[in-house]
Amino acid sequence: MAKKPISATIDESLISWIEAMLKDKTRFRNKSHLIEIALEELRKSEK
Numbered sequence: 133m134a135k136k137p138i139s140a141t142i143d144e145s146l147i148s149w150i151e152a153m154l155k156d157k158t159r160f161r162n163k164s165h166l167i168e169i170a171l172e173e174l175r176k177s178e179k
Contacts, residue, residue, distance in 0.1 A: 160166040
C-alpha cells in the first residue's frame with residue numbers, strides 16, 4: 133500500500149504519551165508507525 137504524508141495538530145498530552153510509548157523501541161519504529169497502528173486498531177474496533 134502506498135503511503136502519503138499528512139499533517140495533524142495533536143493535543144500536547146497525546147504527544148507526551150506518544151513520546152513515552154516510543155521509548156520502547158521494540159514496539160514502534162517511530163511516530164508515524166505508532167499513529168498508523170493506533171488508527172488501524174480504531175478502524176478494527178469500528179467494524
